[in-house]
Amino acid sequence: MIRAAAIRMEDALKYLYKVQKEVYLLQSIEGLLEWDEGTNMPKAGYGSRSEHQRIIQGLIQEKLVNRKLEAAISALKSGKLSKRDSIVLEAVEKQVRRIKYIPVSFVRQLSKRQVIAKSAWKEAYKKNDFSIALPDFSRMVELKRQQAGYFSPESMPYDSLLNEYEEGMNSERLSGMFRQLKEELSVLLGEIRKSQAYSKESRMDVKMSRKEQKAIIIDFLRRMGISSEKVKLGASSHPFTSVISGSDIRITASFKEPLESFFSALHEAGHALYAMNLPQNYNYTVIYNAASYGLDEGMALIWENMIGRSKEFWKSYYIAFRKNTKGVQNWKEFYESINRVRSSPVRISADEVTYCLHVILRFELERDLVNGTLKPAHVRDAWNQKMGEYLGIIPKNDREGLLQDDHWASGEFGYFPTYALGMVYSAQVFRKIAEDIPSAGEDISAQEFSKVIEWLTAKIYSKGNSGTAESIVRSATGLPANPNIFIEYLRKKYLEIYR
Amino acid sequence: MIRAAAIRMEDALKYLYKVQKEVYLLQSIEGLLEWDEGTNMPKAGYGSRSEHQRIIQGLIQEKLVNRKLEAAISALKSGKLSKRDSIVLEAVEKQVRRIKYIPVSFVRQLSKRQVIAKSAWKEAYKKNDFSIALPDFSRMVELKRQQAGYFSPESMPYDSLLNEYEEGMNSERLSGMFRQLKEELSVLLGEIRKSQAYSKESRMDVKMSRKEQKAIIIDFLRRMGISSEKVKLGASSHPFTSVISGSDIRITASFKEPLESFFSALHEAGHALYAMNLPQNYNYTVIYNAASYGLDEGMALIWENMIGRSKEFWKSYYIAFRKNTKGVQNWKEFYESINRVRSSPVRISADEVTYCLHVILRFELERDLVNGTLKPAHVRDAWNQKMGEYLGIIPKNDREGLLQDDHWASGEFGYFPTYALGMVYSAQVFRKIAEDIPSAGEDISAQEFSKVIEWLTAKIYSKGNSGTAESIVRSATGLPANPNIFIEYLRKKYLEIYR
Numbered sequence: 001m002i003r004a005a006a007i008r009m010e011d012a013l014k015y016l017y018k019v020q021k022e023v024y025l026l027q028s029i030e031g032l033l034e035w036d037e038g039t040n041m042p043k044a045g046y047g048s049r050s051e052h053q054r055i056i057q058g059l060i061q062e063k064l065v066n067r068k069l070e071a072a073i074s075a076l077k078s079g080k081l082s083k084r085d086s087i088v089l090e091a092v093e094k095q096v097r098r099i100k101y102i103p104v105s106f107v108r109q110l111s112k113r114q115v116i117a118k119s120a121w122k123e124a125y126k127k128n129d130f131s132i133a134l135p136d137f138s139r140m141v142e143l144k145r146q147q148a149g150y151f152s153p154e155s156m157p158y159d160s161l162l163n164e165y166e167e168g169m170n171s172e173r174l175s176g177m178f179r180q181l182k183e184e185l186s187v188l189l190g191e192i193r194k195s196q197a198y199s200k201e202s203r204m205d206v207k208m209s210r211k212e213q214k215a216i217i218i219d220f221l222r223r224m225g226i227s228s229e230k231v232k233l234g235a236s237s238h239p240f241t242s243v244i245s246g247s248d249i250r251i252t253a254s255f256k257e258p259l260e261s262f263f264s265a266l267h268e269a270g271h272a273l274y275a276m277n278l279p280q281n282y283n284y285t286v287i288y289n290a291a292s293y294g295l296d297e298g299m300a301l302i303w304e305n306m307i308g309r310s311k312e313f314w315k316s317y318y319i320a321f322r323k324n325t326k327g328v329q330n331w332k333e334f335y336e337s338i339n340r341v342r343s344s345p346v347r348i349s350a351d352e353v354t355y356c357l358h359v360i361l362r363f364e365l366e367r368d369l370v371n372g373t374l375k376p377a378h379v380r381d382a383w384n385q386k387m388g389e390y391l392g393i394i395p396k397n398d399r400e401g402l403l404q405d406d407h408w409a410s411g412e413f414g415y416f417p418t419y420a421l422g423m424v425y426s427a428q429v430f431r432k433i434a435e436d437i438p439s440a441g442e443d444i445s446a447q448e449f450s451k452v453i454e455w456l457t458a459k460i461y462s463k464g465n466s467g468t469a470e471s472i473v474r475s476a477t478g479l480p481a482n483p484n485i486f487i488e489y490l491r492k493k494y495l496e497i498y499r
Numbered sequence: 500m501i502r503a504a505a506i507r508m509e510d511a512l513k514y515l516y517k518v519q520k521e522v523y524l525l526q527s528i529e530g531l532l533e534w535d536e537g538t539n540m541p542k543a544g545y546g547s548r549s550e551h552q553r554i555i556q557g558l559i560q561e562k563l564v565n566r567k568l569e570a571a572i573s574a575l576k577s578g579k580l581s582k583r584d585s586i587v588l589e590a591v592e593k594q595v596r597r598i599k600y601i602p603v604s605f606v607r608q609l610s611k612r613q614v615i616a617k618s619a620w621k622e623a624y625k626k627n628d629f630s631i632a633l634p635d636f637s638r639m640v641e642l643k644r645q646q647a648g649y650f651s652p653e654s655m656p657y658d659s660l661l662n663e664y665e666e667g668m669n670s671e672r673l674s675g676m677f678r679q680l681k682e683e684l685s686v687l688l689g690e691i692r693k694s695q696a697y698s699k700e701s702r703m704d705v706k707m708s709r710k711e712q713k714a715i716i717i718d719f720l721r722r723m724g725i726s727s728e729k730v731k732l733g734a735s736s737h738p739f740t741s742v743i744s745g746s747d748i749r750i751t752a753s754f755k756e757p758l759e760s761f762f763s764a765l766h767e768a769g770h771a772l773y774a775m776n777l778p779q780n781y782n783y784t785v786i787y788n789a790a791s792y793g794l795d796e797g798m799a800l801i802w803e804n805m806i807g808r809s810k811e812f813w814k815s816y817y818i819a820f821r822k823n824t825k826g827v828q829n830w831k832e833f834y835e836s837i838n839r840v841r842s843s844p845v846r847i848s849a850d851e852v853t854y855c856l857h858v859i860l861r862f863e864l865e866r867d868l869v870n871g872t873l874k875p876a877h878v879r880d881a882w883n884q885k886m887g888e889y890l891g892i893i894p895k896n897d898r899e900g901l902l903q904d905d906h907w908a909s910g911e912f913g914y915f916p917t918y919a920l921g922m923v924y925s926a927q928v929f930r931k932i933a934e935d936i937p938s939a940g941e942d943i944s945a946q947e948f949s950k951v952i953e954w955l956t957a958k959i960y961s962k963g964n965s966g967t968a969e970s971i972v973r974s975a976t977g978l979p980a981n982p983n984i985f986i987e988y989l990r991k992k993y994l995e996i997y998r
Contacts, residue, residue, distance in 0.1 A: 025554045028547060029528065036531060040539070044729040045747030048527060055524045059558065230543040248544030
C-alpha cells in the first residue's frame with residue numbers, strides 16, 4: 001500500500017511539472033505574439049492575431065483546468081514534498097484557482113468587450129471626448145466587478161483585481177502608503193516650487209540620429225552584461241519588454257527623442273536583466289517569473305532612475321552625450337536638466353517627484369469605480385478635480401485628461417498602483433545596495449555594474465516568483481514596503497538641485 | 500431517426516471545421532515562430548524555440564488524431580455533403596492519414612535526430628569534409644525510409660516522401676520528365692557555349708546602399724499590389740516567406756548584393772501574392788494553402804524569372820537601376836548580363852538554363868538513397884561524377900559539392916524536385932497568360948500587372964489546395980505538367996542572347 005501511494009505521488013509530481021512546462025511554453029509563445037504585434041506585425045494582421053491569442057489562452061485554460069491535474073494536486077497535497085516541490089505546488093494551486101471559477105462564456109464575453117471598449121476609447125481619444133467611450137467603459141467596469149467576484153467573492157472587488165498584479169497587496173495598505181506619499185510629495189513639490197532654481201528654464205537640446213541612439217543604447221546594454229546573444233533590441237513607438245525565455249528576451253526603444261529613448265531602454269533593460277537571472281532550477285514553472293508587476297517595475301526603475309538619473313552616473317557618462325547636446329555648459333547642468341521637476345498633465349512625461357501623484361490619482365479613482373462608490377459617468381469630473389488638487393493643473397481637455405492612458409479601456413484595474421509600488425521598491429532596494437556595497441557610487445561612476453548585478457541576482461532576481469514581492473523585498477532589505485525611503489531619496493536628491 | 504442522423508451530421512461538420520480552424524491557427528503560429536527565428540530571435544533562443552515547436556506540433560497532432568475527429572469523419576463520409584464540404588473532408592482525411600500511423604515515439608526520435616544531423620552537417624561544412632556528416636546522415640536516410648513506410652507502405656519509399664511536398668506526383672513521372680529536361684538542357688547548354696557571345700565577360704557592377712535596395716524593392720512590391728498593410732519586409736541572410744494568414748505575410752531580403760536582393764524579393768513577393776489571394780471561403784481550412792511546394796515555387800518564379808528577368812520588363816525598368824550600375828552601356832547589356840549563362844558548382848547562384856540540372860542531380864541521388872539503391876557512403880562520389888556529366892564541373896571540395904545545401908541534413912528528401920517542377924509550371928502558366936492577355940508584354944513594360952494578377956488569381960491562387968498542383972495547372976493551361984514549354988521558353992530567350 002505504501003509503495004503504491006509513493007508511485008502515485010511520483011506520477012502526480014511528474015504530471016504537475018509536465019503541465020507547468022506546457023503552460024510556461026504557451027505563455028512564452030503568447031509573449032512572442034505580443035512582441036511581434038508591437039514590432040513587426042502588419043496592420044491587417046490584427047484579425048488573425050486575436051485568433052492566435054484566443055487559441056493559446058484556451059489551451060492554457062485546458063491545461064490548467066481539468067480533472068487529471070486536480071487529482072494530481074490533491075494527491076500531492078496529502079503527501080510529503082520537498083521544499084521546491086511545495087513552492088511549485090502552492091503556486092500552481094493559485095494559478096489554477098485564478099481561472100477555475102471563471103466560466104468560459106465569461107472569458108469570451110470579456111475578451112470581446114475588451115476589443116470593443118478599446119476601439120471606443122481610441123475613437124474617444126481621436127475626437128477628444130470621453131463621453132464617446134463612456135457607455136462601453138461603464139460596461140467594462142461592470143464586467144470587471146463580476147470577474148472580481150469569480151476571483152474571490154469574499155474580498156472587496158478591487159482587492160481581488162489588484163491581486164492579479166500584486167499578490168498579497170490590498171487596497172487598505174495601499175491607501176495608507178499612498179496617503180502618506182501624497183502628503184510628503186505635496187510638501188516636497190511646494191518646497192521645490194519656491195526655490196530659485198525652479199524659475200530657471202532649461203534650454204538643453206539633444207540631437208542624435210537613430211543610428212547614434214542605437215549605438216549608445218547597445219553600449220550601455222553591454223555594460224549591464226546584456227548581449228545580443230540573449231536580448232534583441234527592436235523598435236516600437238511605446239517601449240516594452242517581452243520575455244520569451246531566460247535566454248530570449250525582447251526589448252524595444254522608440255528611437256525618437258534621444259534622452260527618452262535612452263532612459264526607456266535602461267528601463268526595459270532592467271526588466272531584461274531580471275528575466276535573465278531568474279532561478280534556473282525552477283525553469284519551466286510558474287516560479288520562473290518576476291514576483292509581481294510592482295517588483296518588476298522596481299527592478300526596471302533601479303536602472304532607469306536610481307542609476308540612470310543619478311549624479312554619480314552622469315558625472316562620467318555625460319561625455320557620451322556631450323557632442324550631441326546643446327544649451328548646457330557641463331555635466332552638472334545636463335544632470336539638472338534631465339531631473340527637471342514640472343507639473344504636467346501627462347503621466348508618461350512626469351518626473352520622479354510628480355510621477356506618483358499621477359499614479360495615486362488613478363488608483364483612487366479605479367478603486368472607487370470597481371468598489372462601486374464612484375459612477376463611471378462621474379470619473380471625468382473626479383479626474384480633473386484631483387489633478388487640480390494634487391498637481392495644480394486642470395487638464396485642457398479629455399485627451400490631456402483621463403483619455404491619455406488606455407489601461408482602463410481594457411479593464412486593467414489594479415495595474416496602475418504597481419507603478420508607484422515600483423518607485424517605492426526601487427528606492428528601498430537601492431538604499432540597501434548602497435549600504436551593502438560601499439563602492440557602489442564609484443562603481444556607477446565607472447559604469448562598472450557587476451557587484452550591483454550580483455547583489456540584485458542574489459537578493460531579488462534569483463528568488464523568482466517564490467514569494468510575494470513584499471516578502472522578497474523584506475528579506476533583501478530587512479523592511480516591508482516603506483515609502484519613507486523613497487521620500488528621503490527624493491528630498492536629498494531634489495532639494496540639492498532645487499536649493 | 501432521419502432527423503437524429505441529420506443533427507449528428509451537422510455536429511460532425513461543425514466539429515470538423517472547428518478542428519480545421521484550430522489546426523490552421525497552430526500552423527500559423529508555427530509560421531510566425533519560423534519567421535521570428537530567421538529574422539529576430541537572439542542566438543541563445545534556440546533552446547526555447549525548439550520547445551515551442553515541439554509543443555505546437557504536439558498540439559496539432561492531438562487535434563488531428565483522436566477518436567472524436569475520427570467519429571466525425573466517418574459520420575460525414577456516410578452522409579451527403581456539399582461540394583465545399585466534401586473537398587474539405589477529403590483534404591482533412593489526407594491530413595490525418597499523414598500523421599496517424601506515425602508513432603509518437605518515432606516523431607520524437609526523428610526530430611531529435613534532425614537536430615543532431617543538422618549540427619553534424621554544419622560541422623562537416625565548416626571542416627569541408629562530408630565524412631564528418633556521414634554517420635548521422637546515414638541514420639537520417641534510414642529514419643526517412645522508416646517514415647516513408649508509415650506514410651504509405653505500399654508505394655516506393657521515395658514516392659511516399661515526395662508526396663509530402665508534391666501530392667499526386669511520383670518518381671516514375673518525374674524521372675521521365677527530368678530525363679527529357681536533362682537532355683534538352685544539355686543540348687541548349689552546348690549551343691550556348693559554342694556561341695560567340697558566350698566568350699564575352701561581363702563587367703557589370705551594381706552598387707546600392709541598403710536603403711536604396713529597400714526603396715526599390717518596396718516600389719516594386721507596390722506595383723504588384725503588395726502594401727505594408729498586409730506584408731512585412733524583413734531582413735535575413737537567406738530570403739524566405741512565412742504566411743501567418745491571408746492578411747499577414749512576412750517576406751525577407753538579404754540586402755547584400757543588390758541584384759540578388761531584388762530578384763529574391765520578387766520571388767518571395769510571388770509567394771506572398773499567392774497567399775494573399777487564396778480562396779477566402781475556405782479560410783481556416785487546409786484548402787486555404789498553396790496547392791503544393793512545386794506550384795508555390797512556380798508562382799514565385801513567374802515574378803522572379805518570367806517577368807523579373809524578361810526583356811519587356813528591363814526595357815523600361817532599367818532606369819531604376821541605371822545610376823547605380825557600371826560596366827554596361829544600356830538596358831540591353833544590363834538584360835544580357837543578368838541572364839548570363841555559366842556552369843557553376845553552386846545551385847543557388849545558377850542561371851535559368853543550368854538550374855534544373857542541379858536539381859535533377861539531387862533528385863536522382865536522393866531517390867536512389869531513399870529507395871536503397873545508393874549507399875550514403877557513395878553519395879559524394881556519385882555527386883561529383885554527375886556534376887561532371889551534367890555541368891562539366893568537378894567540385895573542388897565538399898563545400899562546393901554536396902555540403903552546399905542542407906536539405907538532406909534534416910531529411911528533406913522529396914523537396915528538391917519541386918524546384919524544377921516550379922520552373923516547368925512557371926513557364927507553362929506564363930505562356931498561357933501571354934496567350935490570354937494580348938497586352939501582357941506591353942503591360943510588363945509599363946509595370947502594370949493588374950491583368951496578370953487577375954488572371955493568376957482566377958486560375959491559380961483562388962483554387963487554393965482544392966486539388967493537386969497538376970490538376971490546377973491542367974485546368975488553367977489545358978495541359979498536364981509539360982517540360983517542353985519550359986524548354987521552348989529557354990531556347991527562344993537564350994538563343995537570342997547567345998547567337
